Amino acid sequence: MVLVSHAAPASFVAQLVRDTLSAFELPGGERFMNQVAVVQLVSGTDWQHNLERAGDWIAKAAAAGARLVLLPENFAVFDASALLERGREEVSTEGPIRQFIIEQARTHQIWIVAGSLPVLSEDGTRVRSACFVVDDQGVERARYDKIHLFDVDVGDSQGSYRESDQIEPGTEWVLVDTPVGRLGLSICYDLRFPDLYQKLVEQGAELISVPAAFTQLTGEAHWEVLLRARAIETQCYLLAANQGGVHNSRRETFGHSMVVDPWGRILGYQEKGEGLVLADIDLQSQDELRAKMPVRSHRRALD
16 A cells, blocks of 8 residues: 655656656566556545545656556546536536546646546436546547446445446447556446456456445455456456545445456555555566466357
8 A cells, every 4th residue: 555645746756757767668668667556535526626636646646656547436426416417518528527637637647547427328318437548648548338337235324226227338348558558447346247357358458447436335345356356367457446435424435445466466455535556567477477377268168
């Protein structure tokens, strides 16, 4: 677990770190070390305040030298009653949340995987829970819409969750090439469906992102074991940014944002509250593991 703060301006420190890292390259231009960051938040109903908190941690991630940062699910809009209103504004890149992410990426020269935010569905009756990936020049490179929706009954204060009442499921898996490797995208409840993760690794995923808002109850039972299982099965790095705290009298999220390596080791985690987890991505070691234990080539189709 690494919590980062710096007195110097984030943009200055970020550039200094990048200049230093640029000297460390393997033959052929491959970087010796690529650092990623996952941000844990405790978002509330004030979406503008949520953006302020996200911006603070993005700046700290960049200052620490991360080349890519992941935000949690619902990082900006953690209010079901506001989904349609906010979703209408985010249909284009001119939406205030999308513009915020674009500006943050450009300012800090960092790739941002923007957790999830609502985007109005084509029929206008629901929203899509969309994860946008923005590069360090402020260009949107990919969009993934959450496929699996959390329609379950849980023995907590809220009791019942029905995402499909307001969210339309996505239909397509998405990968994107980033400076730290080929990234497969998923969101929260997707974590329970290994077929999606196998599809991503079949298409070349080296890392998989999991922005989430796992409840306290389900997180205690399943969060870590699911993340480590998906990492081991796919031999991918899992970047998992969860919400982590008490949001209101009925809603508490588990936290424990973490980065898991392809062997299933936890490289760092944030237990509760806001925070930042930093980890190094070593694609060379990943290649060596996959060569020694070629599980993909050992898979057998079952009738």
